[in-house]
Amino acid sequence: MFQTLLGALGAFVGMTFVGAAGRKYYDDDLPKSELAEFVGSCIQLAIVLSVIVFVVLFVFKAEFSNWLSLKTDYILFAVVVAACSVVVALRLNLWQVQKKAIQYGALQMSQSLFNMLLSLLLVVVLLTGAKGRIDAQIAASLVFALIAFYLLKKDGLLKVLIWRKDYLAEILRFGVPLMPHLAGGFLLNSVDRFVINDELGLAEAGIYMVAVQLTAAAGIVFGAINNAYVPWLFEKLKANVYQEKQKIVKLTYLWFLCIILGVVLAFFIGPWLVVLVAGEKYAQAGEVIGWLALGQGFQGMYLMVTNYIFFSKKTGLLSVASISSGFINLLLLIVFVRILGLQGAAIAFALSMGIRFLLTWLIAHKRHPMPWISFLKN
Numbered sequence: 001m002f003q004t005l006l007g008a009l010g011a012f013v014g015m016t017f018v019g020a021a022g023r024k025y026y027d028d029d030l031p032k033s034e035l036a037e038f039v040g041s042c043i044q045l046a047i048v049l050s051v052i053v054f055v056v057l058f059v060f061k062a063e064f065s066n067w068l069s070l071k072t073d074y075i076l077f078a079v080v081v082a083a084c085s086v087v088v089a090l091r092l093n094l095w096q097v098q099k100k101a102i103q104y105g106a107l108q109m110s111q112s113l114f115n116m117l118l119s120l121l122l123v124v125v126l127l128t129g130a131k132g133r134i135d136a137q138i139a140a141s142l143v144f145a146l147i148a149f150y151l152l153k154k155d156g157l158l159k160v161l162i163w164r165k166d167y168l169a170e171i172l173r174f175g176v177p178l179m180p181h182l183a184g185g186f187l188l189n190s191v192d193r194f195v196i197n198d199e200l201g202l203a204e205a206g207i208y209m210v211a212v213q214l215t216a217a218a219g220i221v222f223g224a225i226n227n228a229y230v231p232w233l234f235e236k237l238k239a240n241v242y243q244e245k246q247k248i249v250k251l252t253y254l255w256f257l258c259i260i261l262g263v264v265l266a267f268f269i270g271p272w273l274v275v276l277v278a279g280e281k282y283a284q285a286g287e288v289i290g291w292l293a294l295g296q297g298f299q300g301m302y303l304m305v306t307n308y309i310f311f312s313k314k315t316g317l318l319s320v321a322s323i324s325s326g327f328i329n330l331l332l333l334i335v336f337v338r339i340l341g342l343q344g345a346a347i348a349f350a351l352s353m354g355i356r357f358l359l360t361w362l363i364a365h366k367r368h369p370m371p372w373i374s375f376l377k378n
Helices: 002-009 015-024 032-059 061-068 072-097 101-125 130-154 165-189 191-199 202-239 242-278 280-287 289-312 316-340 342-367
Strands: none
Touching (some): 002 072, 002 165, 015 032, 015 289, 032 072, 072 130, 072 202, 165 191, 165 316, 165 342, 202 242, 202 280, 202 342, 242 280, 280 289
């Protein structure tokens, strides 16, 4: 539930501003000092939003505590963790656009390793239970936010003590329309555990989450590929050469084919994989893993088309696609879970992710047309 709360808070503490900084890097003839001021403006806005969210949660902490079954202290700490994640994401995003994969990987892996080892110490050695896992996340986020802040300053990419109304306005124009987009992502990726818990019980939710965690490995692969792909894509789009655009479309379709083949394979080997990794008592999760893999496949395809919207800087319609498909997922979940049980939840997820992918593809073509049909013409 702490993880779920973190996912919901990201939309409201400034995570949408991270993409604005990455996109700003590609503006023509932008001095490094100007980029540093832009990043500083992102952090200023993130601080303001985080304070507002903290105050709201503090006022209604009792209600949120009852709803989420979390201690009030952890609800408030979730805001701190989410805000720290923005600072780390800014550092990672700027390394991404600069194609500094080693630094990117080193920071991300170091944070993950620190988080994991501290979690193991607190949960397994000191036997602190779920409290230890949450405490480890809080500590890791604070430590690595400070490290990310230092690294941004060290590279001359951060000026916080400035006031640029033009940059603040530009960041808000980019980021605010994306807030419903993140909210839609929450409805697509996290609301299922609430519905399953309510309709089928906590044990069934645990079985379902085993399959979710296994298919999430595909999401890690898709995310890593997208991180490497975006800088190359933006450079090609900035050059605006038609033949290069045709090449991009051909490679995209080839990637779609690879994803489809992987999804088909998941339907066949998924049930065996569940038993191998989690044991016979979670064998029921094998019934849904293929459908969840299909949803993850649509996520991988979605990442290949959504970048055109970010490049255009016109992000409003992306939120329409995400929030509408998120609500469709919620409605399908309520209906399908009652009829088909766990499998209904997985089918609802796959269908909703497919809808989001198709809507995003249409919007991407509207915002930045590509030769999706004429890619073979000379």
